[in-house]
Amino acid sequence: MRGLEYCFSTLGCSDLNLHQVADLAKRNGIEAVELRGLSGTLDLPAALAAEFGKPSGLAAFLSRQKIRVAALNTSVRLFDGPDLSPIEPFIAWAEAAGAGYLRVFDGGSRLSKAGMVQAGDMLDAWQAMRQSRGLKVDLMIETHDALADFEQLVAFVEQVPAARILWDTHHTWAKGSGAEALWGRIAASVVHLHVKDSALDGDGRRHYVLPGQGDFPMAGLMSLLSSDERRLPISLEWERHWHPELPPLEDALTAASGWWRQGVF
Structure with a gap:
């Protein structure tokens, strides 16, 4: 076990530019960030171009920082498009940042065998181009829509074993999947994790709360991960961009400092 790489998504601070994000990470002892929104937009290539000019400018900036860009997060959906060409504008920036992954969503709702085959073909074409x-x-493919379902996710990783998975642990849990049973089936495919916390309101609907104030089973998740030999990024996805009523990301990071470091980590 090598421990985890603590990370956050800029979905929680999408008003900041990358200079400010790096300062936020440093203040909170965070080692890595995943880029989703910057400078008030989710159009990362445009935001990075406005801040750094060219990918080489981004690379020069990051060479002076003690922060790693774990991923650039796109809005592309694997199961809802004819190909993966919309990721092209992100590639040069991801390479300059030294990012390991570009995030794509799964998309879809109910997957057919034909749909899985098509997705596998698209991923094969990506690998050939790469x-x-x-x-x-x-x-990496986030478990956001169709793949938040236990059976469909397991079927997909069995059909396309080379697929790399961003496991949004809250999404699968909220849809009724136990972390232990799911991890046992998908662990080899997981390269990145999202975590967040929530609680039920009076109408039986979930709403996000500060880490540690809800009922997401973080201790159980951390126990599962303790046996993994990889240094997986575990990223706080604080969805303030979509839910501006939430407290600032820095408050969430402060709350998370004990919540996601409990147990052996």
Whole structure:
């Protein structure tokens, strides 16, 4: 067990530019960030171009920082499009940042075998292009829509074992999947994790709360991860961009400092 790499998504501070994000990470002892929104927009290539000019400017900035960009998060959906060409504007920035992954959503609702085959073909085409261009960045697929369902996620990783998975642990848990049973089936495919906390309101609906104030089973998740030999990024996805009523990300990071470091970590 090598421990985890603590991380946060800029979905929680999408008004900040990357200079400010790096300062926020440093203040909170965070080692890595995943980029989703910057400078008030989710159009990362445009935001990075406005701040740094060219990818080489981003690379020069990051060379002076003690922060790693774990991923650039796109809005592309694997199961809802004919191909993965919309990720092209992100590639040069991801390479300059030294990011390991570009995030794509799963999309869809109910997956057919034909749909899984098509997705596998698209991922094969991506890998062929990646090798021909000598790219280091790869794709990871978030468990957001169809793949938040236990049976569909397990079927997908069995059908497409080379797929890399961003496991949004809250999404699968909220849909009724036990972390232990699911981890036992998908662990080899998982390269990144999202965590967040929530509680039920009086109408039986979930709403996000500061880490540690809800009922997400973080202790159980951390116990599961303790046996993994990889240094997986565990990222706080504080969805303030979509839920502006939430407290600032820095408050969430302060609350998370004990919540996600409990147990052996």
